[in-house]
Amino acid sequence: VTRSERSPVARIAVDLLGGDAAPAVVVDGALRACEADPALVLILVGPRPVAEAVVSALPPGDRHRIVTRVVDQVVSMADAPSRGMRTDTTVRSAVAAVVEGTADGMVSAGASGAAVTAAVHGFGRLPKIRRPALAATLPAQSGPVVLLDLGANTEAHAGVLVQHSALGAAYAQIVHGIAEPRVALLSNGTEAGKGDRPRRSAAATLDARRVLPHGARFVGNVEGYDVPLGGRADVVVTDGFTGNVLLKGVEGAYALAAGRAAVAAPGVPRAAALLGVGGLVVICHGNADGTDLASGIGLAAHLHRIGAVSRLAAAAPDRIEVPG
């Protein structure tokens, strides 16, 4: 919990070099975010000329809201995630800004693997949490649906699915105010016994043991259509490979239904919160545009203002046991 947690000011570190169309889209996103939120302070992490482009585009009275943290190297999508551990990369420096207390949270549209690695090393994992999870919220007709993991881990593991069920339930309570979230596992059928081995094992644990935060309950399996349509679960848990494929498939379907060949589609979140680490991280889609970056920065500011990280740390881990 930082000094400013109850303050309306939110100081968000932004990775200027993360994303397919960086730095242009990040500059655009930073400007949009500043315009939308007068209490926002941005720590721009990257090359000085890029940061100065943001400063010079702001009205003079707003320029004090920009802090520059000069870093010139980037982790590209083609690099191994371990490159995120290099202290000279923008994503690692953005994490360091939070660790040092000069930022309240960070946002990157760079390679998610590098961001996750940097976050785990910089912030550490929450107690008992084996792997962090990327969580996004889809606005279904019946209310928000929290979907996780979206790619922090690609291998399915029963114990991790159980932990992510608890983290997702706590996130739904804290961020969306759903007092009694219904938690489901994503599977290839709703009948008990559907799914591969990790899914069946996780379901058995969630059925048998109290591993979810108080108020949350496990409702069994849901299927792919329950994520966009909602109604059957408030939190849908899967491995990062399947979650990533599903979210992008839903996104493509919305785009096609709207008659566009572009992938950005209303109804699909373009920013995800990293749950299970001891700091505030929001990761945007690699092909994010300025609007997406601004919404990611806005999400980070909101999560900071409600104290999401410390409340998640307080709510979830005590109840999570690690099976398997």
Add this chain to the structure above:
Amino acid sequence: VTRSERSPVARIAVDLLGGDAAPAVVVDGALRACEADPALVLILVGPRPVAEAVVSALPPGDRHRIVTRVVDQVVSMADAPSRGMRTDTTVRSAVAAVVEGTADGMVSAGASGAAVTAAVHGFGRLPKIRRPALAATLPAQSGPVVLLDLGANTEAHAGVLVQHSALGAAYAQIVHGIAEPRVALLSNGTEAGKGDRPRRSAAATLDARRVLPHGARFVGNVEGYDVPLGGRADVVVTDGFTGNVLLKGVEGAYALAAGRAAVAAPGVPRAAALLGVGGLVVICHGNADGTDLASGIGLAAHLHRIGAVSRLAAAAPDRIEVPG
């Protein structure tokens, strides 16, 4: 290759008791299929009164096109797939009708696990094929996209992904007339090295060895949105768990975009062909309606008329080696 393969007549066995809303939707689907295709003969597999409902609803001049194969037991969604091996079930009897030569192919909207088990036992697998795959075709703007597996196997395995790549490529050539299909693995990013271990291993094999039918080529990874949007691959290969989740997610997104809470959506196929077994099997969605059943019967008739099963057997397996 059956006697009638070059004939326009197609004799399709239909599981009267398969599907969430059976037998009513199957009766409806059978009637629609007969009306749409004058050269269709249906072998209705199930209780005699249900079959008689179809016969009595047909014009007298068409009633000779219905053959009844009386079976009174069903495999429910809640049963283990091995129940599909019981000779007294409708799905098993429908397979037997094809094995005996009284039908050219079969259609069921029952539990896919039971249908797959019955088909493997009744028809056998094609040479060198370890596991069959369920394949469906999505009508993307740029042309058809064949997606497999949709749930015949829920565990990802590199060798199976490679075999399914070859089967999917042959299916695109034979059924959709795509001479040089682009084959891709579904992953959580397009960069080389993305995906879990089975995906990375399968990509290495597809890159290094000639395992696809002549004309087909491996184009690397695609992401979730490439399935509904098309354009990057003609054949998209994944494990049955992920494929099932993705197809249903796309379906839900289309339904939501169309302002409906129903899951049936235009643009998403509701019938899939079982590839890799020595007989013709089409499996419809468990919540199929009469229109879906009719389209599944129509797909089976079409696959029979183009000799799909024998051509798949001739095209794919000779080139498939089994890594891992």
